[in-house]
Amino acid sequence: MQILDQLPRESLPKVIFFDAMGTLFDLKNSVGEIYHQYAHKYGVVIDAKEIEQAFRTSFKSAPPLGFLPNQLAVIKQQEFDWWKQVVSATFEQLEVIENFVDFNAFFTEIYGYFGTKEPWYVFPDTVDCLIQCRDRDIELGVISNFDSRLIEVLNLLDLDQFFTSITISSMAGFAKPESNIFKIALGKHNLVAMNAWHIGDSPTEDYIAAKNAGLGSFWLNRQAHSLNIENQLPNLWSLG
Known part of the structure; x- marks a missing residue:
């Protein structure tokens, strides 16, 4: 059963943040x-x-x-x-x-x-997951150690429509794993960490960093690496 289906509505997060590259989309070639x-x-x-x-x-x-x-x-x-x-x-x-x-x-x-659509592809589970979250009235945001090109890339990949906020390290002044970038993202939703989840493919910059910042944290382990991390997702379909 998907994680969001297991929780009563009152226990769902108010916002879920996602990392960008490696989580929502990736390069077609190395x-x-x-x-x-x-x-x-x-x-x-x-x-x-x-x-x-x-x-x-x-x-x-x-x-x-x-x-x-x-x-x-x-x-x-x-x-x-x-x-x-x-x-x-x-x-x-x-x-x-x-x-x-x-x-x-x-x-x-x-x-x-790298600022065009050409080098990128969207993971097949991305849109389904974002729709499931949106249908549950969960706000969505991006927290990424990318640069301002990300805004156009998300637009070109038709993903920008899902997100209320996009927090980019180069513009925020802080990069993951620093906790300040999570605080800045939370501020855009007028929420505190206990009301938020973060999902990303990096054990350190996403999972541990978000956990240290007080957010609910999930490691997206697409490659089935063997690490002792409590909250793991094999794909985004397993979220919702």
Whole structure:
């Protein structure tokens, strides 16, 4: 039986927050494969798996994707610069950055690509789950360590219609696992943590972080990893 079906109406959360990438939608191809394809256009031929590994290392070592409040145009430039540093560090690790015909043009093109519908697909359980939540009059929100491109991506994937709030780390000034990003999201619904759930695919940035912030927390374990976590969902259908 689905979790929401097991609870009396008065025990349902007032709002459920979802992580974005890896939870609601994901990439059709790996980051390494996409970067491999675009790098080839700019004169760099390198194995996609090597790019993937270097990217993961660069991404993990980067500072949190969160900036002080500012005009949107300023934040968008900061986002662009943040990602450019991550990608630059990726190809510097691989010692091929000097081989690009034009690295700036390469990065600008690939950065724009990730802001379109093309690289993404919606998980087959996503819309069903969101409809079930909405039909129970549960407010829905997104909390994501993404950047402002997420707003357009959700729109292009026809998912924005379900959400009352979208809280993005780069614009909130805090990134998961910091508790402040959850407080900011809760404030948009005028609710406290005990009235909210959060669901995401990261054991640390979603499950543990939300739990530490006082929210009901569920780990979306799509890959059936073996971790000792109490509240696990194999898919979003199991929620509702």
